[in-house]
Amino acid sequence: MENVTVKINGMDVVVPAGSTVLEAARIAGIDIPTLCYLKEVNEIGACRMCVVEVKGAKTLVTACVYPVNDGMEIFTNTKKVRDSRKRNLQLLLASHDRQCLSCVASARCEFQTLCQEYGVEDAGVYDGARNEYELDTSAAHMVRDNNKCILCRRCVAVCDKVQGIGVIGSNGRGFATSIGQAFEMDLADTSCVSCGQCIAVCPTGALYEKDYTEQVFEAIEDPEKTVLVQAAPAVRAALGEEFGLPIGTDTQGKLAASLRRLGFDKVFDTVFSADLTIMEEATEFLDRVKNGGTLPLITSCSPGWVKYCEHYFPDMTENLSSCKSPQQMFGAVAKTYYAQKMGLDPKNIVMVSVMPCTAKKFEVGREDQCAAGEGIADVDIAITTRELAYMIKRAGIKFNELPDEEFDNPLGVGTGAGVIFGATGGVMEAALRTAYETLTGSEPASLDFVDVRGTDGIKEASYEIAGMNIKVAVASGLANAKKLLKAVKNGEADYQFIEIMGCPGGCVNGGGQPKQPASVRNFVDIQKLRGQVLYGLDKANPMRKSHENPEIKTIYKEFFGEPGSEKAHHILHTSYVKRGVNSNI
Structure with missing residues (x-):
């Protein structure tokens, strides 16, 4: 396989041609944060947590989908990058249920971990109106709490691409967007097979098994x-x-x-x-x-x-x-x-x-x-x-x-x-x-x-x-x-x-x-x-x-x-x- 050389934070790194910036950074021993990205499943660059600076690019680019080329210079931890990631976390937190102590995902929540790493304690100037959702407890195996959903769409991608079922998706538009079933049906009234793969990939406590x-x-x-x-x-x-x-x-x-x-x-x-x-x-x-x-x-x-x-x-x-x-x-x-x-x-x-x-x-x-x-x-x-x-x-x-x-x-x-x-x-x-x-x-x-x-x-x-x-x-x-x-x-x-x-x-x-x-x-x-x-x-x-x-x-x-x-x-x-x-x- 052909290789290319890129410079990441001033260090030359040899990576396979066709690699993304995220993959190249991993080879260099650098972990770029992500929330929506799942390799070969959900590569949509939606959460904007993985943004980096690339010399010559006019804007920050999403590392999970941006391909490297020979001689590219990448910066993963500049003030501009850190500020952008923190701002994205604050925007997500603005519409998020913050009952973290009682959340089943507490201490293992990917969103919570990133907020701690970037010093995000509240939504700051973005705090405002939030949607409120009833829990979907209709299925025998799980609960959906959209109050804790960050719309990463990992669950949607796994259900559709990995399992070939696709009973969940995005409903509504803009501020009213939520994850659910067609026509707002209860999950129990769909052809969901209870596999729980959506739970396995959820980065927050929005999806969890019924606790017995x-x-x-x-x-x-x-x-x-x-x-x-x-x-x-x-x-x-x-x-x-x-x-x-x-x-x-x-x-x-x-x-x-x-x-x-x-x-x-x-x-x-x-x-x-x-x-x-x-x-x-x-x-x-x-x-x-x-x-x-x-x-x-x-x-x-x-x-x-x-x-x-x-x-x-x-x-x-x-x-x-x-x-x-x-x-x-x-x-x-x-x-x-x-x-x-x-x-x-x-x-x-x-x-x-x-x-x-x-x-x-x-x-x-x-x-x-x-x-x-x-x-x-x-x-x-x-x-x-x-x-x-x-x-x-x-x-x-x-x-x-x-x-x-x-x-x-x-x-x-x-x-x-x-x-x-x-x-x-x-x-x-x-x-x-x-x-x-x-x-x-x-x-x-x-x-x-x-x-x-x-x-x-x-x-x-x-x-x-x-x-x-x-x-x-x-x-x-x-x-x-x-x-x-x-x-x-x-x-x-x-x-x-x-x-x-x-x-x-x-x-x-x-x-x-x-x-x-x-x-x-x-x-x-x-x-x-x-x-x-x-x-x-x-x-x-x-x-x-x-x-x-x-x-x-x-x-x-x-x-x-x-x-x-x-x-x-x-x-x-x-x-x-x-x-x-x-x-x-």
């Missing part, structure tokens, strides 16, 4: 209730970020320890039910292949993806695996098998899940998710990784000083195959490990199906297994899912098995994971670093195939009989709704 932590504390303190908790694989790959640990730190042992100290009666691992999902899903796949069932079979672990399919590809809901997600399977097992084994009344069990995903909050309320009987939900409360961090902090638990502990048994044992469910391609790889051995009676030469690994939006591969050519595909991020499914529908692609995750990179990048500022998101491959944690745990696990899990063998022997049995279908499988894009949720 008080309900969890109340359940724990109720002597009549047995409160069980399960933690998803991706949570252990990111929770440490909330406590200052580097991105990509494995906190599995501390996760179990912190949950135990919060007072849960039993602390379980969703990896167990990920293995259970593979047993059912692999059986379903082989049955469809052998008996002419609907193909391609598409995974059903991601509730954001499932809801997207119901809205945008309702004719393909027959392709969805009928398996419940690992979260719901775990709850179903807890309130049937486990309750029976321990002599507990399912009505007195509170099943809490800790998930990287805001769509799980919607999923717990879906129909056909009551294996123990009507009125007894498989999972009662779903909280995000962020909410768990809030609970740990409120409880005064010193997370980084905790010893590593194990999950409780039964239902606490998981294989490496179950762990990698949290990364894109992980479900596919786990299924292939079991399907290969089931079909051939022998172990594959390598358990690492590397063709389906990595953070590319769409991956495909084919494998010769027992004389059959099994063609598979993996997609993460719903815009990529749309491309893949259109190719299938148009006859341009032919697969037998497809994995789709609603969030780019899979659950490790879920809408409920710890938020990272744009200064990190734009230059660090967060998905890859978190995913490496899960692949490391898989590699270190002596059991790397779901069908090897002794607890899985026991539950089939004692309770279900065999994968795909009538009892398994009743408890572990579900149904879907053809919503269509014009129907209400």
Whole structure:
């Protein structure tokens, strides 16, 4: 690649041709502030926080979109630049709700951080009239508070470009501009899929998940209730970020320890039910292949993806695996098998899940998710990784000083195959490990199906297994899912098995994971670093195939009989709704 030399604050810097000023400054070790910019997603230069001086230019230029050329002289920290940035912050603050102490984003708000750095305490001469908005609390998973919105449009861009949904946008003009839905509809009345990617990129407290932590504390303190908790694989790959640990730190042992100290009666691992999902899903796949069932079979672990399919590809809901997600399977097992084994009344069990995903909050309320009987939900409360961090902090638990502990048994044992469910391609790889051995009676030469690994939006591969050519595909991020499914529908692609995750990179990048500022998101491959944690745990696990899990063998022997049995279908499988894009949720 051709390089050019630019001068930044008097220092010569060699950068790739075509770089923006923002990227060139980063190479020089200089961080230029941004609010609206998200690399390859929202490059609109709207917030004007990244302005710099360029010799020869008549005005300040926006570094996020301004390309460098050979010999360019750039100044990132002159008085003119600093004054302009401060003035922009004051203008934003003039129309901003300043209840920072009670804001969920306080101390992690990108806008607040910049105000502190530039000494902005109030709006100064720009203080005046402000619009007031009612909160949109209609959706199951999140709240929108436009009183704290700075109109950066990151959420709009992610919803449209990354997820391919576009249910939110700018309403009104000028001073009356706000972010919302068409015709001022409630979010719940749109085809929003609850993925939470808009929350993940919001630089303020304008978007946040519905907080159920008080309900969890109340359940724990109720002597009549047995409160069980399960933690998803991706949570252990990111929770440490909330406590200052580097991105990509494995906190599995501390996760179990912190949950135990919060007072849960039993602390379980969703990896167990990920293995259970593979047993059912692999059986379903082989049955469809052998008996002419609907193909391609598409995974059903991601509730954001499932809801997207119901809205945008309702004719393909027959392709969805009928398996419940690992979260719901775990709850179903807890309130049937486990309750029976321990002599507990399912009505007195509170099943809490800790998930990287805001769509799980919607999923717990879906129909056909009551294996123990009507009125007894498989999972009662779903909280995000962020909410768990809030609970740990409120409880005064010193997370980084905790010893590593194990999950409780039964239902606490998981294989490496179950762990990698949290990364894109992980479900596919786990299924292939079991399907290969089931079909051939022998172990594959390598358990690492590397063709389906990595953070590319769409991956495909084919494998010769027992004389059959099994063609598979993996997609993460719903815009990529749309491309893949259109190719299938148009006859341009032919697969037998497809994995789709609603969030780019899979659950490790879920809408409920710890938020990272744009200064990190734009230059660090967060998905890859978190995913490496899960692949490391898989590699270190002596059991790397779901069908090897002794607890899985026991539950089939004692309770279900065999994968795909009538009892398994009743408890572990579900149904879907053809919503269509014009129907209400």
